[in-house]
Amino acid sequence: MRFLNPSFWRFSAIALLPTQALAHAGEHHGSWWTLDPLVVTPMALFSALYLGGLLWLRRRNYAGVAMRPLTLSSAVLGAIALFLALIWPFDAFSEFSFAVHMAQHMLLIVGAAPLLAFGRIGIPINAAIAAASPATAGALSLPRKWLRLLLMPSVAFSLHGAVIWIWHIPQLFELALRVRWIHILEHLSFLIAGYWYWTVLIRHSEDEGYGSAALSVLSTLMHTGLLGALFTFASRPMYATYIEAQGSVEMALQDQQLAGLLMWIPMGACYLIGGLAFAAAWLRNADGARERRS
Structure with a gap:
């Protein structure tokens, strides 16, 4: 198992250093920054809506x-x-290292998505939209039938898992690396699916569904850990683009093994913490119910 060798970990440390990536990225980017209008503009718009909604509230x-x-x-x-x-710095280097690309995906799926969900950003944003245009707010609230379906924890769990697995299919992943707007769509789907998943769990747990929320998160830990293990124990690189980017099959395979470990261990730890938090809330709620009955 190569990832147990000391040389693998030396490579791993180097692979995640921005200075190493800069040596390659400078040939194409010349910068650690990615200022794509298709990314920056929506982020700026939603930030303005969020801040405006907070001021309105x-x-x-x-x-x-x-x-x-x-x-x-x-x-x-x-x-x-x-x-x-x-924007800075992971996107600029993700096309040169699968490990950096995986770290970027982790930031979206188990970083930004749950934090924004726990931050209840939908409340100020909806308030800002309603204040600016009540008609728009009314139109956004119309598809209640579909919303009820998407608010089912099992549906949110399935969609979240499907998005993670489908985008890592080699043909689709390679296509996203080659076509910028598909790459943006990939990241957007990670963020939306993750945000919606955690929003549904929070909403469901508030209705005393802590136990099912904990089970859902721990199940997500298992299937994402399985995907990470597939990358870690693969006998060959799964993505041809990174063979060219790394310069050899050996380097690409070590880069892929590091990416798998990032998905398997740190990402799994994030889900484990979330699952344990819901489980602890479940136990507290059960203890409180017993005390009230007694």
Whole structure:
């Protein structure tokens, strides 16, 4: 198992250093920054809506969940994770290292998505839209039938898992590396599916569904860990683009093994923490119910 060798870990440390990536990225990017208007413009728009919605709620002295310090901090950290993943520096180097690309995906799926969900960013954004255009807010609230279906935890779990696995199919992954707008669509789907998944779990757990939420997150840990293990134990590189980028099959395979370990261990740890948090809330809720009955 190559990832147990000391030389593998020396390579792993080097692979994640921005200076190493810069040696290759400079040939094409010349910068650690990715200032794609298709990415920056929507981020700026949603940031403006979020901040405008917060100001609107504050002026009306609405001290709801979106205005709590912990909620606001979560939203800010989610925005920082988005910035790191899409603008600086991970996106500039992701095409040269699968490990860096996997770290970028992790920031979107288990970084930005849950943080923005716990930050309840939908409340200020909806408030801003309603204040600016009540008709638009009304139109966005029309598809209630589909919304009820998507609010089912099993549906959110399935969609979230499907997005992760489908985008890592070699043919589709390679296509996303070659076509910029498909690459953006890939990242957008990771973010939306992750955000919706955690939003549904939070909503469901508030209705005393902590146990099923914990089971859902731990199940996600297992299937993403399986995908990470497939990358780690693969006998050959799965993506031809990274063979060319790394310069050899051996280097590409070590890069892929590091990517698999990132998905298997740190990403799994994030899901484990989330699952244990829901499980702890479930136990607290059960203890509280027993005390009330006694």
